[in-house]
Amino acid sequence: MVEEALTAERILEAAEEVLRRFGPAKATVVDVARALGVSHGSVYRHFPSKTALRDAVAxxxxxxxxxxxxxxxxxxxxxxxxxxxxxxxxxxxxxxxxxxxxxxxxxxxxxxxxxxxxxxxxxxxxxxxxxxxxxxxxxxxxxxxxxxxxxxxxxxxxxxxxxxxxxxxxxxxxxxxxxxxxxxxxxxxxxxxxxxxxxxxxxxxxx
Amino acid sequence: MVEEALTAERILEAAEEVLRRFGPAKATVVDVARALGVSHGSVYRHFPSKTALRDAVAxxxxxxxxxxxxxxxxxxxxxxxxxxxxxxxxxxxxxxxxxxxxxxxxxxxxxxxxxxxxxxxxxxxxxxxxxxxxxxxxxxxxxxxxxxxxxxxxxxxxxxxxxxxxxxxxxxxxxxxxxxxxxxxxxxxxxxxxxxxxxxxxxxxxx
The missing domain is CATH 1.10.357.10 (Tetracycline Repressor, domain 2)
Structure with missing residues (x-):
């Protein structure tokens, strides 16, 4: 998966899938990055914190x-x-x-x-x-x-x-x-x- | 404490106190009987089951x-x-x-x-x-x-x-x-x- 295609929308889709699988208590940014095949740094470039990502999903x-x-x-x-x-x-x-x-x-x-x-x-x-x-x-x-x-x-x-x-x-x-x-x-x-x-x-x- | 004074009202008061102390998940009829200094059989004569006692407290x-x-x-x-x-x-x-x-x-x-x-x-x-x-x-x-x-x-x-x-x-x-x-x-x-x-x-x- 190429990093240049990484949009906020794609991260949110992956985050939703990760949340569904692990639940909000256990899901981490690293899980989301792994699901996308990117580094967690790449996710953080779109969402500066786990809270920001969770808020965006909500x-x-x-x-x-x-x-x-x-x-x-x-x-x-x-x-x-x-x-x-x-x-x-x-x-x-x-x-x-x-x-x-x-x-x-x-x-x-x-x-x-x-x-x-x-x-x-x-x-x-x-x-x-x-x-x-x-x-x-x-x-x-x-x-x-x-x-x-x-x-x-x-x-x-x-x-x-x-x-x-x-x-x-x-x-x-x-x-x-x-x-x-x-x-x-x-x-x-x-x-x-x-x-x-x-x-x-x-x-x-x-x- | 004499058993003849045991009224439904006194049992309910004790049950309320026991619930407050232990919480609904842990409180038992035996706890209520113990708080009153009576046998659990005496409590059951007024309330036929734990559910009946809990319902009465509610x-x-x-x-x-x-x-x-x-x-x-x-x-x-x-x-x-x-x-x-x-x-x-x-x-x-x-x-x-x-x-x-x-x-x-x-x-x-x-x-x-x-x-x-x-x-x-x-x-x-x-x-x-x-x-x-x-x-x-x-x-x-x-x-x-x-x-x-x-x-x-x-x-x-x-x-x-x-x-x-x-x-x-x-x-x-x-x-x-x-x-x-x-x-x-x-x-x-x-x-x-x-x-x-x-x-x-x-x-x-x-x-």
Whole structure:
């Protein structure tokens, strides 16, 4: 393997494979270099420390969630439906990771737990994507909130149970989807939508 | 120590002390009997198995949360304020446990994780206390929800981050109270309260 082809991307791919094989506690930069057939110095030229490399791997993993969500956030069309699609996609991406490869999911949870700054930025990204949808919804007259940024955080926090990895063991409970529908109704009402789509209310929305 | 004074209550007190000292993994019924100066047979007459004893200890611990909350749920007066007091008390009781004796809190978290049926009943109790407040609120004309039981679960689930012990490490973050206020506003709006108490809105509540 020739060293000149060594890109950050290739190192990250190898690091992911090494992490999967050895787990975050045991994986070292030397293991990554060995997997690539390069010296550990070559790896350090791209990532100055083991922590930098681990953070970059964590970031890449989280980007696989935040990037497809960014596309939904940037769509046009009615904001309530878009918010619902955004939440459904977040939940589906997280469940898919937990279900398809539980071991890798556990590995990443451990890795991400140590990458606090990376997580902070990720969570801020998600909350601001929600805020973007909410701001559109206010402009469309669909939402009556006054502060889309604050409300974005509130929606993110109120749905914690359904997307935060520490709740993964609850995601396959039989009642989880009904539980989400309940929170979704509450959130929608909290944003000022008095009539849930496709569900007629018995009483008029005004008090 | 005379065996005739041996009540379930005294066994539970001793079991709590033994758990605190040895941790749930190591504590045995024999340890509990020894602490009481009785035979383990005497303990088994009250609790037929180690699991039954552990479940009873977990139940007792959780009742220290659900009992004071039941009193708030049963109060009279405006439901929105009562719901807020109920949530504030739940959060304060949980934080107090986590803060005052983190080691005992960790011990109980471990114990409670094994007592799934006990936890299920506890969580159902809390959700039904919320439902009780919500039903009162509907009668008072303060809430416009149609199903207080479903909405009770939704409020409980939407506030997970602030009371579920797996989130304890977040409870002392500087932004945690602001995060709760955001979710509270959303919840209150979701229940049909268009004006938050003590906070004037710029626009009329109607769309």
């Amino acid at each position: 970031e890449r993993w989280l980007a696989r969630v935040s990037k497809p969500l960014a596309e939904v956030a940037a769509e046009k069309g009615p904001a309530p439906e878009r918010l619902r699609r955004w939440l459904d996609l977040l939940i589906e991406l997280k469940r898919k990771k937990a279900r398809d490869d539980p071991e890798l999911f556990a590995t990443y949870r451990e890795l991400v737990a140590d990458a606090r700054d990376v997580v902070r930025v990720h969570v801020e990204t998600l909350a601001s994507q929600i805020a973007q949808i909410l701001a559109d919804g206010v402009e469309q007259g669909a939402f009556t909130i006054e502060d889309p940024v604050a409300a974005g955080w509130a929606v993110f926090n109120a749905t914690t149970k359904f997307h935060k990895p520490s709740h993964a063991s609850e995601w396959f409970d039989p009642g989880i989807d009904a539980a989400f529908e309940g929170v979704w109704s509450l959130v929608l009402g909290g944003l000022g939508v008095r009539e849930a789509p496709a569900k007629a209310r018995k009483k008029p929305a005004k008090k | 139940e007792r611990w959780l009742a220290r949360v659900s009992k004071p909350l039941a009193e708030v749920a049963a109060e009279k007066g405006p439901a929105p304020e009562r719901l807020r007091r109920w949530l504030d008390l739940l959060i304060e009781l949980k934080r107090k446990k986590a803060r005052d004796d983190p080691e005992l809190f960790a011990t109980y978290r471990e114990l409670v994780a094994d007592a799934r049926d006990v936890v299920r009943v506890h969580v159902e109790t809390l959700a039904s206390q919320i439902a009780q407040i919500l039903a009162d609120g509907v009668e008072q004309g303060a809430f416009t929800i149609e199903d207080p039981v479903a909405a009770g679960w939704a409020v409980f689930n939407a506030t997970t981050k602030f009371h579920k012990p797996s989130h304890a490490s977040e409870w002392f973050d500087p932004g945690i109270d602001a995060a709760f206020e955001g979710v509270w506003s959303l919840v209150l709006g979701g229940l049909g309260v268009r004006e938050a108490p003590a906070k004037a809105r710029k626009k009329p509540a109607k769309k």
